Amino acid sequence: MTQVTAQAEPTSGSRIPLSRDRVLRAAVKVADEGGVEAITMRRLADELGAEAMSLYYHVARKEDILEGIVDVIAREVNDAVGQVRGPSEGAAWKTAMRQRILSARQVFLRHPWAPGLFERHASTSPAVLRYFDALLGIMRDGGFSYDLAHHALHALGSRALGFAQEMFDPGDGAGGEEDTAALDAMAGQFPHLAGMMAEIAHDDPDSTLGWCDDQTEFEFGLDLILDGLDRMRQSA
Amino acid sequence: MTQVTAQAEPTSGSRIPLSRDRVLRAAVKVADEGGVEAITMRRLADELGAEAMSLYYHVARKEDILEGIVDVIAREVNDAVGQVRGPSEGAAWKTAMRQRILSARQVFLRHPWAPGLFERHASTSPAVLRYFDALLGIMRDGGFSYDLAHHALHALGSRALGFAQEMFDPGDGAGGEEDTAALDAMAGQFPHLAGMMAEIAHDDPDSTLGWCDDQTEFEFGLDLILDGLDRMRQSA
DNA sequence: ACCTGAACACCGTTCAAGT
DNA sequence: ACCTGAACACCGTTCAAGT
Numbered sequence: 001m002t003q004v005t006a007q008a009e010p011t012s013g014s015r016i017p018l019s020r021d022r023v024l025r026a027a028v029k030v031a032d033e034g035g036v037e038a039i040t041m042r043r044l045a046d047e048l049g050a051e052a053m054s055l056y057y058h059v060a061r062k063e064d065i066l067e068g069i070v071d072v073i074a075r076e077v078n079d080a081v082g083q084v085r086g087p088s089e090g091a092a093w094k095t096a097m098r099q100r101i102l103s104a105r106q107v108f109l110r111h112p113w114a115p116g117l118f119e120r121h122a123s124t125s126p127a128v129l130r131y132f133d134a135l136l137g138i139m140r141d142g143g144f145s146y147d148l149a150h151h152a153l154h155a156l157g158s159r160a161l162g163f164a165q166e167m168f169d170p171g172d173g174a175g176g177e178e179d180t181a182a183l184d185a186m187a188g189q190f191p192h193l194a195g196m197m198a199e200i201a202h203d204d205p206d207s208t209l210g211w212c213d214d215q216t217e218f219e220f221g222l223d224l225i226l227d228g229l230d231r232m233r234q235s236a
Numbered sequence: 237m238t239q240v241t242a243q244a245e246p247t248s249g250s251r252i253p254l255s256r257d258r259v260l261r262a263a264v265k266v267a268d269e270g271g272v273e274a275i276t277m278r279r280l281a282d283e284l285g286a287e288a289m290s291l292y293y294h295v296a297r298k299e300d301i302l303e304g305i306v307d308v309i310a311r312e313v314n315d316a317v318g319q320v321r322g323p324s325e326g327a328a329w330k331t332a333m334r335q336r337i338l339s340a341r342q343v344f345l346r347h348p349w350a351p352g353l354f355e356r357h358a359s360t361s362p363a364v365l366r367y368f369d370a371l372l373g374i375m376r377d378g379g380f381s382y383d384l385a386h387h388a389l390h391a392l393g394s395r396a397l398g399f400a401q402e403m404f405d406p407g408d409g410a411g412g413e414e415d416t417a418a419l420d421a422m423a424g425q426f427p428h429l430a431g432m433m434a435e436i437a438h439d440d441p442d443s444t445l446g447w448c449d450d451q452t453e454f455e456f457g458l459d460l461i462l463d464g465l466d467r468m469r470q471s472a
Numbered sequence: 473a474c475c476t477g478a479a480c481a482c483c484g485t486t487c488a489a490g491t
Numbered sequence: 492a493c494c495t496g497a498a499c500a501c502c503g504t505t506c507a508a509g510t
Contacts, residue, residue: 017493041484053485054494062484119352119401129426132404136428146432147439153404154448155457157393161403165355167396168368168389190365192372196382203383212390221391221461228460253474277503289504290475298503476509483502490495 018050020058024068028111031069036113039065067121073114074127077104077162081134093142093233094226097135101222104131104162115163122161135160143233152229159222170197170211254286256294260304264347267305272349275301303357309350310363313343313398317370329378329469330462333371337458340367340398351399358397371396379469388465395458406433406447 016022026047030038041052041062048055059065081100088096108114122128132153139149153160170193187194200211252258262283266274277288277298284291295301317336324332344350358364368389375385389396406429423430436447 040482042482051495053487053496056485057493116352116355118403122403123405126425129429133426133428136432140428146428146435149428150432150436150448151453151456154400154402154453155460157400157457158403164390164393165401166390167354167358167394169359189362190369192376192382192385193365193369196372196386199382200386212386217387217390220387221393224391224464225457225460228464276501278501287476289477289506292504293474474510476507478505478507480505481503484500486497486499488495488497491493 018048018054018058020068022048023055023058023065024072027065027069028072031113032111036066036116066117067124070114070117070121071125071127073107073111073118074122074125074131076111077107078127078131078134080104080107081131088138088141090142091230093138093144094230096138096141098222098226100135100138101156101160101162102219105218106162108161108163115158115165118158118161118163119165128161131161143236145236148229148232148236155225155229156222159218159225164218164221166212166214254284254290254294256304258284259291259294259301260308263301263305264308267349268347272302272353302353303360306350306353306357307361307363309343309347309354310358310361310367312347313340314363314367314370316340316343317367324374324377326378327466329374329380330466332374332377334458334462336371336374337392337396337398338455341454342398344397344399351394351401354394354397354399355401364397367397379472380465381472384465384468384472391461391465392458395454395461400454400457402448402450 023044026044027039030043030047039062041055044065045052045055055065059068080103084096084099084103086092086096086099118128135153136146136149139152140146144152158164186197197211259280262280263275266279266283275298277291280301281288281291291301295304316339320332320335320339322328322332322335354364371389372382372385375388376382380388394400433447
C-alpha cells in the first residue's frame with residue numbers, strides 16, 4: 001500500500017521484452033512530448049523501464065533510431081492517405097493529389113518535430129518510397145510523363161509529404177505588447193515589411209498576433225504548384 | 237627551431253582579442269569544414285587559440301552562436317544579391333526576383349550546412365528581414381498587393397532564400413554497382429519509381445548515378461511558382 | 473575588462489560480465 | 492539470447508578565481 005513499493009515495481013505491463021519496434025514507438029512518444037532533442041538513449045530506456053545500454057541490443061546506434069522513426073511516421077502517413085480513395089484519371093489527378101497531401105499534412109500536425117528528421121532521413125525509408133510511388137501513380141493516371149512527374153516531385157519538395165518549413169513568419173520578431181511602437185521602429189528599416197503587416201492587420205483586425213494562417217498558406221502554395229503542373233500536363 | 241616551440245606559440249596572429257564577431261566567423265569556418273555538428277564550444281576555442289569558457293564572455297550560449305551565424309550568412313546573401321541590379325517595374329518583377337534568388341542560392345552552395353539552421357533561426361535575423369523586405373519591394377514594383385506578396389513569400393518558402401531541402405532523391409537508396417539487379421528488385425515494390433528511373437536513365441544514359449540535377453530542379457520549381465504568381469498579378 | 477581551471481550534469485557508445 | 496554496470500571520451504555551462 002505504500003508509495004515506495006508502488007514505485008519500485010512501476011506498472012505491471014513493464015515486463016514485456018524490448019524490441020526494435022518498442023524502442024521506436026517509445027522514441028515517437030518521447031518526441032511528441034518533448035521534441036527530437038528529448039530523444040536520448042537514457043530517456044528512452046527510462047520510458048521502457050530498462051537501461052540505456054540495453055537498447056544497443058536492438059538498434060545499432062542513435063542514428064538508427066532516428067531513421068527508424070522517420071519510417072514509422074511515414075507508415076502513419078501511408079495509413080492516413082490510404083483512407084482517401086477517389087478517381088485519379090485525367091483531370092481528377094489534381095484533386096486526388098491534393099487530398100492525399102492534405103491528409104498527409106494532418107499526420108505532421110500531430111508530430112511537429114518530424115519534418116526536421118525527414119529532411120535528413122527520408123531517403124532511407126521504404127515507407128517514404130511507397131508514398132512517392134503512389135503519388136507518381138496518380139500523376140501517371142493524369143497523363144504525366146515520368147519526366148514531368150519527376151520534376152513535379154522536386155517542385156513540390158517537402159510539400160509533397162504534407163509539410164512546409166516556414167521560413168518567413170512576421171510577428172515572430174516583433175513582440176505582442178508594444179505593437180504600434182515596434183511597428184513604427186520597424187517602418188524605418190523595413191518599410192515593406194511594416195506596410196505589409198499594417199495592411200494585413202487592417203484586413204483582419206482581430207489577428208494582432210499570429211499573422212499567418214498556416215493551413216491557408218499551405219493550401220495557397222500547394223494549389224499554385226498543382227495548377228502550374230496541370231497546365232504543363234495539358235500542353236504536353 | 238624545434239617543432240615544440242612552434243606548436244606552443246602557433247601563429248603570430250593569434251594574439252588579437254576575442255570578440256563576438258570572431259567567434260561567429262570561426263563558427264562559419266568550422267561548419268564549412270565539418271558541418272554544423274562540428275560546431276562545438278571547445279572546437280571553436282581551439283580555432284581561436286583560446287579556452288572554451290572564454291567564449292561565454294562574448295556570447296550567451298551556443299544557441300546564440302547559431303542564431304548569430306544565420307545572420308552572418310544572411311548578410312553574405314544580401315551582399316551577393318546587392319550586386320544584382322535591374323528594373324523591377326511591371327512585368328520585370330519576375331526576372332528581378334529570379335536573379336536575386338538564384339544569386340542567393342550561390343551563397344548556400346558555399347554553405348550547404350546553413351539551410352538546416354535557417355529553418356530554426358531565420359526569424360531572429362535582421363539580415364533575413366532586410367532580404368525579405370527587398371523581395372517585397374520588388375513585388376510591389378511589379379504591382380502586387382501586400383496581401384498577394386505575403387502569400388507569395390509563403391508559397392516560395394525556403395526557395396525565396398535560395399535553397400530547397402531535397403526530400404526526394406532516387407538513387408540514394410539503390411546503390412551504384414548492382415544497378416540492374418536493384419532496379420528489378422525495386423520494380424516489384426515500387427513500379428512507378430522503377431519506371432521513372434528507367435525512363436530518366438534512358439533519356440540520359442550517362443547519368444547512371446546522380447539522377448537529379450539540383451540546379452535544373454531548383455529553377456523548374458522556382459519558375460513554376462513565379463509564373464503562377466505572375467498570372468495572379470495580372471488578373472488582379 | 474577579459475580570460476581561465478576546475479567542476480557538474482549530461483551525452484553516445486564499448487565491452488566484459490551477468491542471467 | 493537478452494540485459495546490465497562500469498567506464499570512456501565527449502558535450503554545454505557555471506562559477507570562483509586569476510590578470
